[in-house]
Amino acid sequence: MKSKALTILRIFFTIAAIIFMTVIFSFSSENADESSDTSGVITDKAVQTFVKDYEKMPSEKKTSIREKVSHIVRKTAHFSIYAALGFCISMAAGKRRLFSEGSAFTVILCFIYAFSDELHQNFVPGRSCEFKDMMIDTAGATVGMLISLLMLMIIHKIIIIKTGHKSDSHL
Numbered sequence: 001m002k003s004k005a006l007t008i009l010r011i012f013f014t015i016a017a018i019i020f021m022t023v024i025f026s027f028s029s030e031n032a033d034e035s036s037d038t039s040g041v042i043t044d045k046a047v048q049t050f051v052k053d054y055e056k057m058p059s060e061k062k063t064s065i066r067e068k069v070s071h072i073v074r075k076t077a078h079f080s081i082y083a084a085l086g087f088c089i090s091m092a093a094g095k096r097r098l099f100s101e102g103s104a105f106t107v108i109l110c111f112i113y114a115f116s117d118e119l120h121q122n123f124v125p126g127r128s129c130e131f132k133d134m135m136i137d138t139a140g141a142t143v144g145m146l147i148s149l150l151m152l153m154i155i156h157k158i159i160i161i162k163t164g165h166k167s168d169s170h171l
Contacts, residue, residue: 039070
């Protein structure tokens, strides 16, 4: 019974990874104006929330602040969505050690996807291929993979405490 449940979880995380890849591809397919509009909504909310008296500032100051916040929002989005992707791929790979083929597979697969995503953007009007973004994406994926390993370790410890013996189950 445990094996079936674990198989279902691995399938779930595989499907979730595919969904994240599709979302990433969709965002990367937006031309420069569409992409700016998408991140602009979040940028506007962040500026209004965190910058005191933003509305009272001179136009040049508002533009400068908005550009800085926009950059942070865009790079955080890169990191976050790849962290989610790395987490899902890592969970689909199952229980393993930090320095293992499964962990390396997760990071390498995410790097290859980030590379292909940046290459794809090179063909979208107003977008470009940025090595820095690939590194941000890969860092996000690595953090996602590390979070999944930490979570698996905690779950494993809980199983040991509850049952009194080591579990042979592998997610």
